[in-house]
Amino acid sequence: MPTQAKAAVIDEITDRFQSSSAAVLTEYRGLTVAQLTQLRRSLGEGSSYAVVKNTLTKRAAEQVGFADLAPLLNGPTAIAFIEGDPVNAAKAIRDFARANPLLVVKGGVVEGRTVNAAEVTALADVEPREVLLAKLAGAMLGNLSKAAGLFQAPLSQVARLAAALQEKKPAEGADSAAAADTAAADTTTATDAAAADAAASTD
Numbered sequence: 790m791p792t793q794a795k796a797a798v799i800d801e802i803t804d805r806f807q808s809s810s811a812a813v814l815t816e817y818r819g820l821t822v823a824q825l826t827q828l829r830r831s832l833g834e835g836s837s838y839a840v841v842k843n844t845l846t847k848r849a850a851e852q853v854g855f856a857d858l859a860p861l862l863n864g865p866t867a868i869a870f871i872e873g874d875p876v877n878a879a880k881a882i883r884d885f886a887r888a889n890p891l892l893v894v895k896g897g898v899v900e901g902r903t904v905n906a907a908e909v910t911a912l913a914d915v916e917p918r919e920v921l922l923a924k925l926a927g928a929m930l931g932n933l934s935k936a937a938g939l940f941q942a943p944l945s946q947v948a949r950l951a952a953a954l955q956e957k958k959p960a961e962g963a964d965s966a967a968a969a970d971t972a973a974a975d976t977t978t979a980t981d982a983a984a985a986d987a988a989a990s991t992d
Contacts, residue, residue, distance in 0.1 A: 795845060802841060802849035805868075806898065809836075811875035813882055813897040813909055814858065817867045820891050825867070828892070831881040835872030840865070857903050861895040868897075875899050879913035 806812055817825060817840070829838040843862040850858045871878040886892045896905045899912060 798842070798845050799849045799852070802846055802868075803852050805837070805870045806849060806853045806855065809870040809872060809898075811869075811871040811878060811897060811899045813869040813871070813878070814861050814895040815867050815869065815882070816864050816893040816895060818865045818891065818893075820889060824889055828869075828882070828885045828889075831885060832869055832871060832878050833873055833881070836870060836878060838867060838869045840867045855898055855903055858896070858898070861897075866895075876912055876915050879909055879915075883910060883913035 820828075825838065829836075832838060843866055846866065846868070847856075847859050847862050850856060850862075869878065869882060882892075882894060886894060894906045894909050896903065897909060898904065899908070904912070
């Protein structure tokens, strides 16, 4: 391959490493063209699955800081460059490998970090982003409900206290009125008694 053509391929692979959310290196030995096409389609829109030359891919990987991928670049290699959620792509690759054991996952790069084959498999077991967000939202709502309950409890206690005070005031008012009436009655009785004594003295 002419030097200029090699440089173009390296640039293309470099761009794919930089623009993809993940890149999964695989060995495809023994798979048919139809099977590879099926895998490519399962990765989702915008993603690609392409056979690469190891020497050129090593140079591209070095340029973007993934030199530790070099040991994985041996034998027939194809890379799945992922656009979108890496979890969904990892699930697609895992499911395809289960149905087609000839596909071997070597490792790759996920969100700017190199990973081994076991980590790619573990990524496939993670719940999709939408599910995780839904669970997070549910947890947040649950915590908010608990917080609302804590805020409402003191307010309800205050409301009950206020109601009790309102009920107590009329009762106190009634007691005060009764006491006043009793005092007035006692005063009237005393006055009448004094008048009667005065009249008796005059007689």
